[in-house]
Each structure stands twice: as structure tokens, then as C-alpha cells.
Amino acid sequence: MTQAAEASLNSLDARRSSDGGTLTLIMTGRWDSDTTGKWWQRGQQMLTQGKPRRLVIDASGVSYCDGAGVAFLIDLQQLQIRTGGDATIQGLQEEFRRLLDIYGDISINRPPGRRREPLSIIEQVGKAAVELWRDLQALLTFVGELALTLLRAARHPRLVRWKDAWLVAEQSGVDALPIIALIGVLLGLILAFQSAIPMRRFGADIFVADLLGIAMLREMGPLITAIILAGRSGSAFAAELGTMKVREEIDALRTMGLEPVRFLVVPRVIAAVAMTPVLTVFANLFGLMGGAIVMRSLGYPLVTYVNQVLSAVTVGDLMGGLLKSFVYGIVVAAVGCLRGLETKTGASAVGQSTTSAVVSGIVLIAIVDGLFAVVFYALGL
Amino acid sequence: MLPIENRPIIQVQHFTAGYDGSVVIDDISFEIYRGEVFAILGGSGSGKSTLLKHMIGLYQPMTGRIFIGGKDIVTAEGDERTGILKSIGVTYQMGALFGSMTLLENVRLPLEEYTALPSDAMDLIARMKLKLVGLEPFLDYMPSELSGGMQKRAAIARAMALDPHILFLDEPSAGLDPITSAELDRLILDLARNLAITFVIVTHELSSIDTIADRVIMLDKVVKKIVATGRPQELREHATNPWVRQFLNPGVSAETAGKGTGGER
Known part of the structure; x- marks a missing residue:
């Protein structure tokens, strides 16, 4: 039936x-x-x-x-x-x-639940301030611990788990190359095309090459690399370490006398720091290739475009960008690992850590970029 | 107390299962009767949880058929499969309550998805189930705020939301202290005897098996088959397989438990 x-x-x-x-x-x-x-x-x-x-x-x-x-x-x-x-x-x-x-003895009236009185605005502000303060303290403690461990690792390289570092370098570096290439080409293409239209009205479209060369090497190359790193690897670090925290693997490491920072964070930071400048070089190259496509379509020979770029950019521009990407690599990897280690219990905690890693990573990238702009200006670079 | 009926509610026939081409369980057959508390025993890696997961339709066996209430869960599709799944409840080793929902919301979920009951009716039914497992005062708690034993009981309440005829429990006592474990055993026995629910339990807890199980089967990792079937006490005392006797009498050495040292395996 x-x-x-x-x-x-x-x-x-x-x-x-x-x-x-x-x-x-x-x-x-x-x-x-x-x-x-x-x-x-x-x-x-x-x-x-x-x-x-x-x-x-x-x-x-x-x-x-x-x-x-x-x-x-x-x-x-x-x-x-x-x-x-x-x-x-x-x-x-x-x-x-x-x-x-x-x-039969159940009452159809629902028993009163636990009282959850909503917090007043003052309490909410206070709570947020305390949480922010604790977050900053945790960040400072972590930065200090990481710096000390990195120094120790520099003096005693055998302390570093190089096998893990190579693996992470492959995952966050080599595996990221296709997306870096795609975004780089598209960015170069769009930048060149959007700037070529108004500049052509003044007969200045050859200077698109100058614009693109300086913008990519000094700013856009390191920036898009860092943002992709935050989205790809920062989130992966947070999810990986967060899951380990939920499964009590971090506690197991501690009880075995192994510091999670040395064991888990240092290989990731080293790998990210090594890979970010390399990826930035690729992002720069692919960005310039995107620009080349536009310049060719505007009728300029490739050699003209290359000569124009080479005359516009300096080694200082390239090195400045690579220095930025080096710092971005530290920031993104460290904050991803920190958020992972801070994961609370429960399935949603890993998701929150991952989101927090990406958001914090991007915010810190913006702050560091601003600081670099001020420092470079002050130094006349 | 309701009697165990003499007709099978679950029939497993010539069941073979494994992973990635390697066989874990090889051609086993058994029946479970309505109202029975049936335990699946075996050492680590013997395929207990694998068998359970096939019985609840999570995986497809290599060969064989599994009839739940006369319908084959292996071949069932669409409404027939939904009908079978509604007639069973499952609790997992870690409880598997949804961490973002309160206990009441966890128990209400199957009612919301499968019935056309009004909201106040769903609330009442969910509270009835929580009360049955002694958790009504905690209905607005999040799972993370509860102890392991309470989470297991809440998982049973959720599994019972649609009044299934069969409850599958995967390691219900795992990670619980002896007192909480005994409370859980009493609850299972109450539900089996008073509501005529058939229980299929995968467990390692020998004390639980003695208290609650009407019948057990023992799986063996080496031969990949059922090596013993019967009432726990009978097997403990009269099993011919020395490994089975040693498993059920852990304080006794293999030599004392049987004539050889696992030679019959």
C-alpha cells in the first residue's frame, strides 16, 4: 500500500x-x-x-x-x-x-529555557575591545615566539623540518603558478587596455609600457601574489592547523615536548617566504606579457615595447617589489598559522579560523603596503 | 515488556564487502529478529563498522543483499530507499550532532525534513524524545556544552525522531565512563523492551554486551567471516573457537581459554 x-x-x-x-x-x-x-x-x-x-x-x-x-x-x-x-x-x-x-507525562507547554539576556551596547563595545586587546596580545606573543624560533632555526638549520618545508613550498608555490599566470596576464591586459584608451587621445600610448612596467614591478605584482597567497595558502594553513587542533594533534605535539611553532609554523613560513618572491617575479612577467598583447594590438612592435619597459623600470623597482613580497609572505603564512592554532572546538571553528586567516591576511597586506609606500617615499625610492 | 518476535526484520544474505579491491568481509549471512538487541563484535579491523555502514545504505557491497523490513537497501532507489531510511535511525561513534544547532533543533530536523507536522507538533515530539533520554532540561543547549554521554543520548533522541523500528548504534559506549556507559545500556534496554525497537549495536564493551545483547555475532579479521553466533553467555562458556573464548574472557590466557593458541582461526 x-x-x-x-x-x-x-x-x-x-x-x-x-x-x-x-x-x-x-x-x-x-x-x-x-x-x-x-x-x-x-x-x-x-x-x-x-x-x-x-x-x-x-x-x-x-x-x-x-x-x-x-x-x-x-x-x-x-x-x-x-x-x-x-x-x-x-x-x-x-x-x-x-x-x-x-x-504521557510531558507538558505541552515548553519549559522555560536558559536566560540569554542580550548584551547592552556598552557591554558589546567593552567585550569587543577586550577581545581586540587579547587578539593583539596573542599576535605579539606569536610574532615574538616565531621570530625567536626562526633565529634559532637560522643558527641550527637541522631544527627545521625541511621535508615539510619542501612539500609546503610545492603546494603554495609551484601549484599556485597557473593561477598567478592567469591573473597576471589578465591584470596586465586590463591595465594596459584601460590606460591605452585615454593616453592614445594625447598620442602618449607608448607610455603605457612605462606605466605597466612600474605598476607591475613596484605594486601590482607583489600585491596580487600576496592576495592569492592569502586566499590559497593562508586559508589552507589555518584549515590544516585548525583541524589538527580540533583532533588534539597539537596537544599531542606539546605533550611530546615538540613546540607547534617550530614543528608546524616554521616550515610553512620558510616555504611561503621562499616562494612569494619567486611567484612575484612570475606575476610581473605574466603581467608584462598581458601588456605586450595590448601594445601589439595597438601596432607597436614587441621590441619597442620591451625597450620602453626596460628604459622605464630600474633594478630598484624590482628589488623594492621583491622586498615587499618577502614581507607579505611572512605576514600571510604567520597569520594563517596563528589563526589555525587559535581554533576553538567544533566543526564551525575551522571554518571561522579559515575565514579569519584570509581576512586578517588581506588587511595586514594592505597595512604593510601602506607602510612600505610611506617608507619608500621618505627614502626617495 | 514486549517479547522478541520470531520473524526477521533484517536479513543479510551472502554479503561481501571491502575497499579498493581488498575484501574485508567475505560471504556472510545472518538474520536479526524484531525487538532484538543484536551486537556485532570483533577485533579492530574485522569489519564491524564496515558491515554497519553497508546495512544503513552508506556503501554498496561487492556482492550480497541486505533486506530491511523486507526491502533490499542495496538495490532500493528513490521513494523506496527514503522509506527504508525513515524506518531506521543511526547514531555514530562521536554522536554526530550538528554543532550549530541546539539539541531541540537537532531532534526537530528529521521531522522538519520528512513530515508535514505543524511547528508546535514538531516541538512537542522533539521534546518527548529528549525527555525519553533524560535531556529535556537541556533542549536549548548546544552540543558542545554537553558531556560525551549526554551527546550520545541526544544522538539517540535524534535517531528516534521519526519513530524508527530499527536503531543502529556504532560504538555507543566508546569514550564513556563506566557509570555513564551503564546508564546508556539501561536506556537501550528500556527502549528495546518498551518500544519494541530492534537495536543493532557495534561495540567492544564486553560488560555492555552481557547486559543488553540478546544475540551477538563475532567477525574475524583473518578468515573475514562470522566465527561465532549466539547468546553472549553461551559463547563465553561454550564457544569452541579459542580466539572467541579469549575475546569474551579477556582475563584468561589463550591456553586456558582453548585447547590451542588460536589454532582454529
């Missing part, structure tokens, strides 16, 4: 006594979680509209009843008692009566 056919076999009828004081509800058929729903509110309406002194539920025709059917009986019974009347259930088979006995 299909479920639809079974559902049609269940019914609820009301019958009033001649004096109107007794309402008899006659239930027949299957009363389970599939078939009870359609009668739930109808049953309540029959009761509240009729307002009988006495309610009799005739369940002798019930062929099957599970928790949902029993809940329906309890609901009707308690609604009637709440209005001051009395209620009787008749004819329910023994096996279903047993269910009623098991569940």
Missing part, C-alpha cells in the same frame, strides 16, 4: 452529545509522523470551537500509532484539561497505550 493510500485511511470525526457538553473525537486508521500532520490543527480547532465540558477520544479504530500519534493525543488531552474540562481516551490498543504511558 502506498503512503498516500495509507494517509487516506486515517480520519478524525467529531460528534457532540445531545446536551452539547460532551465532544467525542473519533480517530481511525494510521496515526504516524506521515499522517498526523494534516489533522493536528483541525483537531485543535474542533476542541477550541466546541468548548466541551468533557472530551472523549475514541481511539478504538486506530490501527497504528507512533510518537506523532501519541503527541496528538497528549496535545488534545492537555488542551482540554487546560480549559478546565476533563478528557478521556478510550479504546486505544494495549501496545499504543504503552506508548502513551511512556510519553
Whole structure:
């Protein structure tokens, strides 16, 4: 028998006594979680509209009843008692009566839950300030610990887990090359095309090569590399270390006397620091290739474009960009690992750490970029 | 107390399963009766959890059929498969409660997805199930705020939301202290005897098996088959396989438990 056919076999009828004081509800058929729903509110309406002194539920025709059917009986019974009347259930088979006995003492009124008073604005501001302060303290502690461990690693290179570092370098460096290439080419193409249109009106479209060369090497190359690194590797570091924290692997390392910073963070930071400048060089090259496509389409020979770029940029521009990318690499890897190590318990905690790693990474990249701009300006670079 | 009925509710026939081409369980058959508490035992790597996961339809066996209430879960699709899945409840080793939902929301979830009950009805039914496992006062707690034993009980409440006829429990006592474990055993026994729910339990806990299991099967990692079937006490005392006797009498050495040292394996 299909479920639809079974559902049609269940019914609820009301019958009033001649004096109107007794309402008899006659239930027949299957009363389970599939078939009870359609009668739930109808049953309540029959009761509240009729307002009988006495309610009799005739369940002798019930062929099957599970928790949902029993809940329906309890609901009707308690609604009637709440209005001051009395209620009787008749004819329910023994096996279903047993269910009623098991569940019968539940109240249809939901018990009061825990009080969760909302925080006032002042409390919220205070809480946020305390959290920010703790976050800064944790960041400072972590930076200090990382710096010391890196110094120790520089003096004793055998302390570094080079195998892990190579693996991370492959994952965050070599594997990131296709996306760096794609974004680099597109960025160069768009930058060149957007600037070529207005510059052409003044006959200055050859200077698109100057613009592109300086912008890519000094700013855009390191910046897009760092942002891709934050999205790809910073998040991966946070998720990996976060999952290890949830699975108590970090605690296991500590109890084995192995510091997580040396064991897990240092290889990742070294790999990211080594790979970011290399990826930046590729981003620069691919960006300039994108520009070359536009310049060729504007009718300039490739050699003209290359000569123009070479005359516009200096070794200082390239080195300045690489220095930036070096610092971005440290920042992104360190903050990704920090967020991973700060992961709390639960499945959602890893997601929060990953999100926080990417957001913090990008914010820190912007701040560091601003600092570099000021320092370079002050130094006249 | 409701009696165990003499008709099978689960039939496993010529079941073979494994991973990546290697066989873990080789051609086993058994039946589980309605209202029975049935335990699956075996050493680590013997395929207990693998068998359970196939019985609840998570994986496809290499060969064989698994009938749940007369319907083959291996071949069932669409509405038939949904119907089978609604007739069973499953709890996992770690409880597997949804961490972003309160206990009440966890138990309400199957009702919301599978029934057309109004919201107040779903609330009432979910509270009934939580009360049954002694957790009604904690209905607005998050799973992370509860102890391991409470999480396991809440998982049973969620598995019972749609009043299944069969409950599958994967290592219900794992990680629990003896008192909490005994409480959980009592709960399982109450539900089996009073609500006629059939329990299929994968466990290592020998004390639990003695208390709650009507019948057990033992899987063996080496031969990849069932090496013993019967009531726990009978197997403990009369099993012919020395490894089975040693497994069920862990304080006894292999020599004392049997005539040889696992020679029959």
C-alpha cells in the first residue's frame, strides 16, 4: 500500500452529545509522523470551537500509532484539561497505550529555557575591545615566539623540518603558478587596455609600457601574489592547523615536548617566504606579457615595447617589489598559522579560523603596503 | 515488556564487502529478529563498522543483499530507499550532532525534513524524545556544552525522531565512563523492551554486551567471516573457537581459554 493510500485511511470525526457538553473525537486508521500532520490543527480547532465540558477520544479504530500519534493525543488531552474540562481516551490498543504511558507525562507547554539576556551596547563595545586587546596580545606573543624560533632555526638549520618545508613550498608555490599566470596576464591586459584608451587621445600610448612596467614591478605584482597567497595558502594553513587542533594533534605535539611553532609554523613560513618572491617575479612577467598583447594590438612592435619597459623600470623597482613580497609572505603564512592554532572546538571553528586567516591576511597586506609606500617615499625610492 | 518476535526484520544474505579491491568481509549471512538487541563484535579491523555502514545504505557491497523490513537497501532507489531510511535511525561513534544547532533543533530536523507536522507538533515530539533520554532540561543547549554521554543520548533522541523500528548504534559506549556507559545500556534496554525497537549495536564493551545483547555475532579479521553466533553467555562458556573464548574472557590466557593458541582461526 502506498503512503498516500495509507494517509487516506486515517480520519478524525467529531460528534457532540445531545446536551452539547460532551465532544467525542473519533480517530481511525494510521496515526504516524506521515499522517498526523494534516489533522493536528483541525483537531485543535474542533476542541477550541466546541468548548466541551468533557472530551472523549475514541481511539478504538486506530490501527497504528507512533510518537506523532501519541503527541496528538497528549496535545488534545492537555488542551482540554487546560480549559478546565476533563478528557478521556478510550479504546486505544494495549501496545499504543504503552506508548502513551511512556510519553504521557510531558507538558505541552515548553519549559522555560536558559536566560540569554542580550548584551547592552556598552557591554558589546567593552567585550569587543577586550577581545581586540587579547587578539593583539596573542599576535605579539606569536610574532615574538616565531621570530625567536626562526633565529634559532637560522643558527641550527637541522631544527627545521625541511621535508615539510619542501612539500609546503610545492603546494603554495609551484601549484599556485597557473593561477598567478592567469591573473597576471589578465591584470596586465586590463591595465594596459584601460590606460591605452585615454593616453592614445594625447598620442602618449607608448607610455603605457612605462606605466605597466612600474605598476607591475613596484605594486601590482607583489600585491596580487600576496592576495592569492592569502586566499590559497593562508586559508589552507589555518584549515590544516585548525583541524589538527580540533583532533588534539597539537596537544599531542606539546605533550611530546615538540613546540607547534617550530614543528608546524616554521616550515610553512620558510616555504611561503621562499616562494612569494619567486611567484612575484612570475606575476610581473605574466603581467608584462598581458601588456605586450595590448601594445601589439595597438601596432607597436614587441621590441619597442620591451625597450620602453626596460628604459622605464630600474633594478630598484624590482628589488623594492621583491622586498615587499618577502614581507607579505611572512605576514600571510604567520597569520594563517596563528589563526589555525587559535581554533576553538567544533566543526564551525575551522571554518571561522579559515575565514579569519584570509581576512586578517588581506588587511595586514594592505597595512604593510601602506607602510612600505610611506617608507619608500621618505627614502626617495 | 514486549517479547522478541520470531520473524526477521533484517536479513543479510551472502554479503561481501571491502575497499579498493581488498575484501574485508567475505560471504556472510545472518538474520536479526524484531525487538532484538543484536551486537556485532570483533577485533579492530574485522569489519564491524564496515558491515554497519553497508546495512544503513552508506556503501554498496561487492556482492550480497541486505533486506530491511523486507526491502533490499542495496538495490532500493528513490521513494523506496527514503522509506527504508525513515524506518531506521543511526547514531555514530562521536554522536554526530550538528554543532550549530541546539539539541531541540537537532531532534526537530528529521521531522522538519520528512513530515508535514505543524511547528508546535514538531516541538512537542522533539521534546518527548529528549525527555525519553533524560535531556529535556537541556533542549536549548548546544552540543558542545554537553558531556560525551549526554551527546550520545541526544544522538539517540535524534535517531528516534521519526519513530524508527530499527536503531543502529556504532560504538555507543566508546569514550564513556563506566557509570555513564551503564546508564546508556539501561536506556537501550528500556527502549528495546518498551518500544519494541530492534537495536543493532557495534561495540567492544564486553560488560555492555552481557547486559543488553540478546544475540551477538563475532567477525574475524583473518578468515573475514562470522566465527561465532549466539547468546553472549553461551559463547563465553561454550564457544569452541579459542580466539572467541579469549575475546569474551579477556582475563584468561589463550591456553586456558582453548585447547590451542588460536589454532582454529
